[in-house]
Amino acid sequence: MATETVENYIKALYALCRESPSGEAGVARLAQELGVTKGTATSMIKRLSLARLVKAEPYSGIALTAKGNKIALDVMRRHRVIETFLVRILKLDWADVHEEAERLEHALSPRILDRLDHFLGRPSTDPHGDPIPDAAGNVSEARSKPLAKCRARERVRIVRIKDQNRSFLKFAADSGFMPGVNLVVQSVSPQSASLVVRAARGKPVTLSQIAAAKILVKMI
Amino acid sequence: MATETVENYIKALYALCRESPSGEAGVARLAQELGVTKGTATSMIKRLSLARLVKAEPYSGIALTAKGNKIALDVMRRHRVIETFLVRILKLDWADVHEEAERLEHALSPRILDRLDHFLGRPSTDPHGDPIPDAAGNVSEARSKPLAKCRARERVRIVRIKDQNRSFLKFAADSGFMPGVNLVVQSVSPQSASLVVRAARGKPVTLSQIAAAKILVKMI
DNA sequence: AATTAAAGTTTGAGTAGTCAAACTTTTTTG
């Protein structure tokens, strides 16, 4: 079994590879993400490479192997199932569960994970709208687009908030932006890099393009 | 915060001090309990002593300090709340939950512990009848006596099974011996070191004194 | 009391993970 630290490196690498156009991660971002020095990250990459969890040549990009990818999906599954449990059953604050799940995800046995998943009714997404991989590692991402790409007068439904940052989630929740909520885009102003949206029975809210890029929606 | 390893040492020390008449633990038993060598245990005791969690002189007994005791009770609280959750909510097998809780107990934040405890209705004992310390560290042990001390014809109710061993618990569950179950002691034979008991609507079962010593009962 | 067994300790070594700081390679940019 992968140690807790290894699982965290793999998980971070998965996310970094996702968001990079080349599909490869770099040591500097990885180190920053995990709060360690570059040297530490380099030596860990060497170990992961030896364990065939990543593919990496010196001074070049890092990519997960199939084996590494499997672990990443497994950790994500545990993380998201726990988040769902914490919000739905224990009524923890939507904005807080990420940090809590971060610790618990490493202590969950396959047996408990399955019971928890069953108890929750096999949820397909977590409270932020992030898809939960199934036990075999299949992820079904609902097609969606960032709110930032919407045009004026569009009617959409929020499906996902793509940021685990506590303060951003707090802001989103306070503004009523959570998965399932319907919005109307009232206006878009490219020059001020912002747009105004209104939730079902709420007041109009102005969002920066940056914030709106983290809110994924589907048309309704 | 105490590391996971430290928590395990403290927990084992607590149990050993409890069951020893002198109230002190020894390195050999401690090492055996934790599956490490005596040397490893000795060096850890030195560290715990330095951290003021235990009181220990070379070649003499080990006792927890007030600080150490606090940690032990806290870990036990987490352990037993989780066990209760696993049995009551996730329907895990009574005999299996100890090992599972062993891993989870170290990952539980105070916040989640409290929510879980609240969700379960602030239980006072876990599924084995072990008392759950409250958040302040108070434990209220229901007065009871071992089934082994009962005389023939006594009617009693099981309040606690004092053994976390999987196979013993499996045996106990299969025989219908669980907290809350009423028993009638049918006969006691000191020469064969055994006694025969019968559960409410079950068949008579012969128990060794050793097994009966682990079953705590109260008179009804 | 002398011997043996058990309990406890010390030493030297190893793994996992980390840092600081010096260093090398690659990329960016004036």
Added chain:
DNA sequence: CAAAAAAGTTTGACTACTCAAACTTTAATT
């Protein structure tokens, strides 16, 4: 393209935890 910045690597050292094996002290037995 040359200089500077950024990215990546190496080295030496440290903490936490572990073992095996030699050793010392205490307890048990003859």
